[in-house]
Amino acid sequence: MSEKIVYTTAAVNTGARAGESHSPDRSYEVNIDVPKEMGGKGEGTNPEQLFAMGYSACYHAALDHYKKEENIDNASQVTLTVHLHKDPSDGGFKLSVEIEVGIKDMPEEKVQKLAEKAHTYCPYSKATMGNIEVDVKAVPFVEGK
Structure with missing residues (x-):
């Protein structure tokens, strides 16, 4: 890609849809869970x-x-x-x-x-x-x- 990059970010996930995601610097962390409608506990975001x-x-x-x-x-x-x-x-x-x-x-x-x-x-x-x-x-x- 030849366009100028103005910002780059990343996210790390462990546990897929029943785990945790975070930014590399850990400024944002969130629990991930399968929604109840899909058979999960729904105890996190998705x-x-x-x-x-x-x-x-x-x-x-x-x-x-x-x-x-x-x-x-x-x-x-x-x-x-x-x-x-x-x-x-x-x-x-x-x-x-x-x-x-x-x-x-x-x-x-x-x-x-x-x-x-x-x-x-x-x-x-x-x-x-x-x-x-x-x-x-x-x-x-x-x-x-």
Whole structure:
């Protein structure tokens, strides 16, 4: 890759879906566990939750980029839902994502346009494009959500 690298990070996992993950400097550590819905104890977070948190934060930063570009300072919220599906092609699993975007006091048509622009800009969206199903839609802003 010829582009300039601006940041690099890593994560270490032991125990797979029933273990522990941490940053190499141990500034972030989290217990990983299989969700109850999949037969686990559900006593920790799981890879899908971590993916949803990272993707939602990254996507919201992309949305803020376009809000700033258009001089919009209304509050916004991004709810990103990750679905884990059975993959009939190999018996494993695959992901899909729903991104719901609300911007306070803004018509949903305008929110939808900004949401779609953010989707083309966000690094997570670029990484998933063409690889998993991602649905981006405007929703009403809910105070305190």
